[in-house]
Amino acid sequence: MIFDWLPSVLIAIVLMLAVVGAVRRISLWRAGQPSPVNIISGLMAMPKRYLHDLHHVVERDKYMSRTHVATGGGFVLAMFLVLCVHLFGVDSKLLAWALLASLVMMFTGAIFVFKRRRNPPSRLSKGPWMRLPKSLMTFAVTFFVLTLPAAGILPDGTGNVLLTLVLSALILVSLGEMLFGMTWGGPMKHAFAGALHLAFHRRQERFGGGRSTGLKPADLGVEVHGVSKPTDFKWNQLLGFDACVQCGRCEAMCPAFAAGQPLNPKKLIQDMVVGLAGGTDANYAGSHYPDPQGKGREPGSAKGSPTEVITAGLVDAETLWSCTTCRACVEECPMMIEHVDAIVDMRRFLTMEKGETPNKGAEVLDNIIATDNPNGYAPGSRTNWAADQNLNVMRDVKKAEVLFWVSDGAFDMRSQRILRSFVKLLKAANVDVAILGDEERDSGDVARRLGDDATFQNLAKRNLQTLSQYEFKTIVTTDPHAFHCLRNEYGDFGSDALDNVEVLHHTTYLNRLVQDGKLKLDTFKGGTVTYHDPCYLGRYNGEYEAPRELLRSMGIEVAEMERSGFRSRCCGGGGGAPITDIPGEKRIADMRVEDAKETQADLIAVGCQQCTAMLEGVVEPRPEIRDIAEILVDQLIEEVH
Amino acid sequence: MQPNVISLVSIGRHPQSGRARRSEQDGRALELGLKLSGSHLQVAHAGAYDSTFSGSAEETVLRQYAGMGLKQMTVLKQSSDADVIPSLSHYLESQSAQVVLLGVRAESGESSGMVPYLLAESLGWPIVSRVADIVSIENGEAEVLLALPRGQRRSVTVTLPFIATVDNAAPEPRQTAYGPGQRAQFNAVDTPEVLDELRINWVEAPAKPRPKRLKVIKAKTAAERFKAATAKAQGGSGKVMKNESAQEKAQAIFDLLIEEKVIR
Numbered sequence: 001m002i003f004d005w006l007p008s009v010l011i012a013i014v015l016m017l018a019v020v021g022a023v024r025r026i027s028l029w030r031a032g033q034p035s036p037v038n039i040i041s042g043l044m045a046m047p048k049r050y051l052h053d054l055h056h057v058v059e060r061d062k063y064m065s066r067t068h069v070a071t072g073g074g075f076v077l078a079m080f081l082v083l084c085v086h087l088f089g090v091d092s093k094l095l096a097w098a099l100l101a102s103l104v105m106m107f108t109g110a111i112f113v114f115k116r117r118r119n120p121p122s123r124l125s126k127g128p129w130m131r132l133p134k135s136l137m138t139f140a141v142t143f144f145v146l147t148l149p150a151a152g153i154l155p156d157g158t159g160n161v162l163l164t165l166v167l168s169a170l171i172l173v174s175l176g177e178m179l180f181g182m183t184w185g186g187p188m189k190h191a192f193a194g195a196l197h198l199a200f201h202r203r204q205e206r207f208g209g210g211r212s213t214g215l216k217p218a219d220l221g222v223e224v225h226g227v228s229k230p231t232d233f234k235w236n237q238l239l240g241f242d243a244c245v246q247c248g249r250c251e252a253m254c255p256a257f258a259a260g261q262p263l264n265p266k267k268l269i270q271d272m273v274v275g276l277a278g279g280t281d282a283n284y285a286g287s288h289y290p291d292p293q294g295k296g297r298e299p300g301s302a303k304g305s306p307t308e309v310i311t312a313g314l315v316d317a318e319t320l321w322s323c324t325t326c327r328a329c330v331e332e333c334p335m336m337i338e339h340v341d342a343i344v345d346m347r348r349f350l351t352m353e354k355g356e357t358p359n360k361g362a363e364v365l366d367n368i369i370a371t372d373n374p375n376g377y378a379p380g381s382r383t384n385w386a387a388d389q390n391l392n393v394m395r396d397v398k399k400a401e402v403l404f405w406v407s408d409g410a411f412d413m414r415s416q417r418i419l420r421s422f423v424k425l426l427k428a429a430n431v432d433v434a435i436l437g438d439e440e441r442d443s444g445d446v447a448r449r450l451g452d453d454a455t456f457q458n459l460a461k462r463n464l465q466t467l468s469q470y471e472f473k474t475i476v477t478t479d480p481h482a483f484h485c486l487r488n489e490y491g492d493f494g495s496d497a498l499d500n501v502e503v504l505h506h507t508t509y510l511n512r513l514v515q516d517g518k519l520k521l522d523t524f525k526g527g528t529v530t531y532h533d534p535c536y537l538g539r540y541n542g543e544y545e546a547p548r549e550l551l552r553s554m555g556i557e558v559a560e561m562e563r564s565g566f567r568s569r570c571c572g573g574g575g576g577a578p579i580t581d582i583p584g585e586k587r588i589a590d591m592r593v594e595d596a597k598e599t600q601a602d603l604i605a606v607g608c609q610q611c612t613a614m615l616e617g618v619v620e621p622r623p624e625i626r627d628i629a630e631i632l633v634d635q636l637i638e639e640v641h
Numbered sequence: 642m643q644p645n646v647i648s649l650v651s652i653g654r655h656p657q658s659g660r661a662r663r664s665e666q667d668g669r670a671l672e673l674g675l676k677l678s679g680s681h682l683q684v685a686h687a688g689a690y691d692s693t694f695s696g697s698a699e700e701t702v703l704r705q706y707a708g709m710g711l712k713q714m715t716v717l718k719q720s721s722d723a724d725v726i727p728s729l730s731h732y733l734e735s736q737s738a739q740v741v742l743l744g745v746r747a748e749s750g751e752s753s754g755m756v757p758y759l760l761a762e763s764l765g766w767p768i769v770s771r772v773a774d775i776v777s778i779e780n781g782e783a784e785v786l787l788a789l790p791r792g793q794r795r796s797v798t799v800t801l802p803f804i805a806t807v808d809n810a811a812p813e814p815r816q817t818a819y820g821p822g823q824r825a826q827f828n829a830v831d832t833p834e835v836l837d838e839l840r841i842n843w844v845e846a847p848a849k850p851r852p853k854r855l856k857v858i859k860a861k862t863a864a865e866r867f868k869a870a871t872a873k874a875q876g877g878s879g880k881v882m883k884n885e886s887a888q889e890k891a892q893a894i895f896d897l898l899i900e901e902k903v904i905r
Contacts, residue, residue, distance in 0.1 A: 225820040355708060355818030362816035370655040370662045378657035454819045 006168050007146060011087050014175040021183030022192065028276055029242070031306050032235030035202055042199035045207065049198040053207050057334040064247075067112040071136060072191070074106025075178065082143055085150055096151035103140045103147070110136035123248025125266070127285025132177070132187045139174035142167060185277065193242035194335050200236045201336060213327065213540045214488030215341065218348050218453035226348025226451065230275035230306045237342060241272040243335040246286055250329030250339065255570040255592075256322040256577075260585030262289040263322035265329040265339045271315050272342065275304035289319055292585045310346060320346050321358050322582045325449050325575030326535040331566055347451030357450055358580045365452050372441035372459065374579075377411045383437045385416045389423050392434035399471040400434035402426070402509075405486065407479035407609070408442055414616070415609040418478050421633040422506055428636055429518040433476075439466050443482035448489070449575040460490050468497035475501060476509045478629065480536035480608045481574070487541065505537055507607045507628050511546040514553045520637040523555035527602030529631075530559045530623070532592065532615065533568035534608035547607050547628055554635050559599040569595060573610035589614040593622045605631055644778045644801065647683045647736060648674035649729065649743040650706050651750075652699055661698040663705040666744025668814030670807040671709055674742050675815075677775060680712070685732060687717040687725040690829045708822025709815050717832045724837035726756065730763040731832050739801040740783065745771060745808060751840070757806045769799050771808035791872075 058065040081099035084090045114133035120126065146167055148154040182188040198207075205212035218225060227233055250265035251257055257264050270284050282300035304314035311317050320343050329339045351357045357365060367376035383393070385406075392400060404426070409415030426433050441463055448456035475498075477483050487503040513519045531551060537543050544565050551558055563569045572578070572588030593615055596604045601623045606612050608627075615625045648671045653664030674682040686703055694700055707714050717728045733741055746754035761768035773788035776796070783803065787795045788810035860866040882890050898904050 220819075221823060351816075352819040353821065355710075355816035355821075357816060365816075366662070370660050371658040376655075376657060452819065 006164060007171055008087050008089070010168060010171050011082065011175065014172070014179050015083075015087075018179040018183050021180065025183050025185075025189075025193070025242070028306070029235050029239045031231045031276070032233045032238040033231070035234035035236050037200045037202075037204070037236060039200070042201075042204075046195055046199040049207050050195070054194075054198060054334055054336065057332070057336075060332075063112070063116070067109050067116070070105050070109030071113060072109075074102045074104075074109055075136070075139070077102035078106055078140070078143065079178070085147065086143075091150075093150075093152055096147050099147050100144060100151055103144045107137060107140035107144075110140060121248075122287060123252045123266075125246035125248065125284070125286035127283065129187050129246060129285065135174055135177035138170055139178055142170040142174050146171075187246075190243060190245035190335065193239060194245065197236070197240050197243040197335060197337075200239060202234055202236045202240070202341070203338065206336060211542055213484070214491075215344055215448060217457060217492045218352070220454055220457065224349065225352035225453075226350070227342075227345040228309050228311075228349045228353065230272065230304065230308075230310065232349075233272075233276075233342065233345065237338070237345075238272075238276045240335070240337045241269050241276060241342075244269045244273065244337060245335055246270070247334065248286060249332040249334070251287060253328040253332045253567065253569075255324060255326060255328065255572060255588045256582075256584070257290060258569075258586075258591060259572070259588045260290040260292045261322035261582050262291060262316065262319050262584075264289050268315065268319060268343070269337060269339065271302055271304065272310075274302065275308070275310055275314050276306055278305040279303075289316075290584065292583060311350065315346075317350055317356060317358070318582050320350065321580040322577070322584070323575055324535075324570045324572055324577040324588065326570035327539045328535075328567070328570065331539050344449065344451065347449075348453055349451070351451030352454060357452075358582070360579045360581070361450050361576065364576075364579050365447060365450060365455060368442055368444075368447050368452075368459070369455055373408050373411060374442065374446055375408075375411060379441075380438055382406075382410050382440060383435070385410050385419060386423070386435065389420065391423065393437040394434045394470045394472075395437060395439060397434050398469075401432035401473055402434075403467075403470070403472040403475045404433050404435045405443075405475050405477035405479070405482055406435055406440060407477055407482040409479060409609045410440075412609070412613070414613060415478075418609055418612065418627040418629055421627065421629040422478055422510075424633050425510060425513070425519060425629060425636065428638060429513045431513075434470075434472070436466060436470075441466075443479075443485040445481040445485050446576050446579070448485075450579065457493065460485070460493055461495070464490060464493060464495035464497045468495060473501065474509070475503045476506055477503075478506045478607075478609060478627070480505060480534045480541070481610065484536045484540045505541070505543055505546075505607065507537070507547040507550055508543055510629065510632060511550045511553075514550060519632070520639070521554050521632065522635040522637055524551075524631065524635055528559050528600050529556045529603045529605055530561055530596050530599045530601035531564065531605045532561070532571065532596065532611055533564055534606065534611050535568065535570050535574055537607055538568055539566060547605070550628055550632065551605060554631070556605075558605075559601055561595045561599055563595060571608075571611040571614040573614040578614070587618075589618050593618040596623055603631075643678055643681055644739045644783075645683075645737060646674050646678045646681070646740045646742065647685060647733060647738045649741065650684060650686050650703070651744070651747045652686075652688065652702050653748040661702045661749075663702060663814070663817065664744055664748045665814075666746070666807055666809065668706070668709075669809070669811040670742040670744055671706055672814040673772070673775060673807055673811055674740075675710065676812075677740065677778070680710075682711070683715065683736065683738075684711055685715040685717060685729075687719045687728050687732075687832075689721055690716045690718045690827070703827070704822035704825060705817045706822075707825030708817030708819060710818075710821060711825050713826040713828055715828045715830055717830050719832070719834055722837055722841050724835045724840075726759045726763060727835045728832040729756075730760055732830065733760070733764060737802075739803075740775070740778065741766075741802070741804045742772075742807055743804070745806045757804050761804045764802075764804075766802050766804055767799050768804045768806070769797060770806045771810075772805040773808055773810040774812075775805065 058068055078099060081095055085095055085099055110133050117130055117133050149156050177186060178188055182192045203212040246266060248266050254265050264287055266286055267289055271281060274281050280300055281302040288299055302314050323343045325340050327340055364374045368374055372379050409419055441459055444456035444459035475486060483505045490498060531547060548558055569592050570588060571592050603624045604615060605628050606625060612625055612627055650667040650671060651664055653662045655662045688699060717732055719725055719728055743757055746752050757768055769785050771788045772785055773794055774786040776784040776786060781801050782798050784798050787797060788808035789795055860869050882893060
């Protein structure tokens with residue numbers, strides 16, 4: 001070849017530019033707040049996390065997981081060998097043949113990427129992503145031809161000036177996409193940022209099958225509470241935003257997006273990228289925030305920079321308030337991005353610094369502060385529901401096997417039916433149970449999701465103080481939101497009140513009682529039953545099985561909805577969404593009941609009082625809605641003494 | 642010229658929990674003050690400010706007021722058994738206040754609703770009660786909307802300086818934000834302290850429910866029942882006496898008191 005040295009020089013130049021880009025990108029992330037991670041062990045764990053945790057999520061779409069293994073695996077291997085063979089000039093036929101093989105593998109994968117891109121589903125971003133399969137193929141073909149002499153298939157020095165120039169141009173095109181684009185913001189950025197995000201993830205506990213869903217406490221008494229501008233995020237949160245591959249799985253799962261509320265998790269993350277890098281959303285080529293009232297802005301008008309307030313021009317506050325914190329996006333994200341953390345961080349700024357919680361938010365927060373419950377009822381009437389229940393109160397007995405955490409359902413007549421059913425079941429099983437009575441307070445769930453972490457922390461500390469006075473082995477609650485707070489979020493406040501205490505949802509506890517034979521149940525004969533997984537029980541706490549086992553123990557064959565288990569669709573009642581009430585085209589609860597109707601169900605079994613309230617708010621005709629405790633109590637065989 | 646507006650705030654009391662809170666009407670007085678003069682608004686509270694203040698319920702409530710967007714707030718140091726009128730009037734005069742806004746009555750303490758009147762008396766200023774809005778302040782005069790029942794308004798003009806009590810019909814106070822509230826500074830000011838001689842001899846006891854007049858339903862049709870359920874008392878039987886002599890006016894009031902069995 002005439003310019004024999006040209007390919008290796010080109011490779012070296014692009015590689016250097018890529019390194020410069022990487023340094024620049026890393027400095028963008030480092031502009032965020034410190035968050036301690038173990039760099040060495042994170043990097044060591046990265047390959048395993050890719051193969052296990054990330055791939056586990058990608059695997060839900062078999063077509064894409066195989067395509068990605070071929071393309072991505074092929075590329076990484078090929079790139080490594082390209083450096084060996086063409087940059088460092090290692091003269092080995094074996095390496096050259098291995099390079100050819102990996103390029104073939106990559107090319108095969110790229111064909112499938114190309115096929116999917118011919119008619120892409122709406123959730124996928126277009127724009128630069130549409131050229132990616134072509135770039136992948138160009139890379140594979142170019143280096144295949146370039147490697148033929150080294151593999152001994154073609155004699156050295158084959159080709160003329162023209163071929164060399166064409167190949168050099170193709171090297172520039174393909175490496176420009178694959179290496180330069182990787183660190184300068186092209187589609188391949190996902191590989192660079194994604195790999196590092198796996199290593200330095202803010203929730204390391206999520207890897208290896210773990211679960212980490214509790215929100216992190218906000219620092220109080222600081223200059224600015226919550227996140228006002230991109231640099232207020234932790235640096236590894238910024239890194240996480242950059243990892244987004246714009247696959248839109250979050251968009252496809254988001255209940256607010258489906259309901260036409262102005263939220264699209266994918267666009268939100270891309271807006272965060274615009275914020276951290278500076279610029280506008282003009283290059284964004286995916287679906288925008290739904291805009292039911294037509295008052296949204298033109299694509300391209302969202303502007304941001306690392307030091308500008310996010311809600312002043314980059315993201316509308318309504319977008320942040322549309323989220324139900326159901327975690328469907330987080331569960332579905334192959335890059336393990338934490339959308340809900342980011343949204344709550346920004347809500348904290350809106351509530352604690354601006355005092356701009358929409359609609360009923362301010363009133364509810366005032367009530368929680370003044371009365372320890374969101375509706376402003378007299379704290380002294382918290383136990384009125386149990387006037388005829390003959391329940392022990394902790395203040396009197398000091399000690400019990402089980403503490404029943406009643407939650408704010410105590411003030412709501414519909415929820416009281418669930419509470420009474422549960423108490424009846426506990427009594428039938430002769431459980432030594434007590435309640436806190438008027439000493440109980442709101443768990444702080446709503447305050448925290450509305451961004452008022454000061455009030456949440458205040459409630460948590462006071463609740464822990466109360467709990468620490470009494471002795472019990474288990475806390476059981478019928479409210480998955482309180483369950484989540486007690487189990488996953490109260491641990492951050494340095495109290496030993498919950499050490500060695502098992503926190504359980506009532507379905508888990510009841511299931512144990514049934515399996516131990518302490519509750520005798522009749523067979524249920526009420527038609528088809530489907531089960532709606534509450535987000536805070538399922539995705540937040542991984543409890544999918546106990547409610548189903550309970551239903552099976554009554555002889556119920558659950559007619560599963562298409563979206564059930566970890567893909568369950570939210571009822572619309574989480575995250576303070578019914579309080580902030582951002583308008584959309586549909587109601588989330590209506591869509592969920594439609595899901596249930598498709599199973600021909602006569603009854604929707606639920607394990608959460610908020611879900612019960614949301615789903616029962618859907619106009620009839622619709623299936624009946626009952627908590628599992630209510631279904632159980634009707635099938636209870638009471639022993640006559 | 643920017644009028645010198647001062648809002649006075651007190652410690653409220655939640656009707657259900659009895660816990661200290663931002664008082665509803667004082668919050669509105671603050672909101673109206675912010676509307677009139679924005680960041681120039683002065684806010685004052687007369688109450689305890691000693692070693693126990695930090696971390697007290699009072700501080701929490703004052704910070705809730707401050708969280709509406711105040712950089713600082715004045716606390717006129719007073720002990721709990723002091724009469725706050727001399728202190729407040731001294732302060733208002735020293736600040737040459739032009740518009741003083743406060744709630745109709747406090748939610749705690751005596752809750753007599755007398756503070757604005759006693760202040761007006763001691764300062765010799767006019768008072769407008771139950772204000773829904775202050776429309777404009779020009780040339781030493783303010784155009785004020787008074788709140789009347791059933792959403793009616795009466796427009797009056799009043800010369801500066803004046804005292805206005807703020808009705809529940811005024812715009813709701815904005816949400817309080819935690820961060821700004823925590824960062825706000827308190828300026829403690831020494832003012833004359835006068836012991837409330839009358840009050841220290843009082844004995845307080847829980848109130849007994851007062852007898853209520855029975856509601857006799859006279860309505861015969863659904864429309865009448867609907868009206869009775871929704872409409873507020875119209876009055877209607879009252880009469881306006883303008884040209885009569887003082888003797889006749891007094892007699893009319895006296896007759897009414899006897900008729901209503903207030904005196905026998």
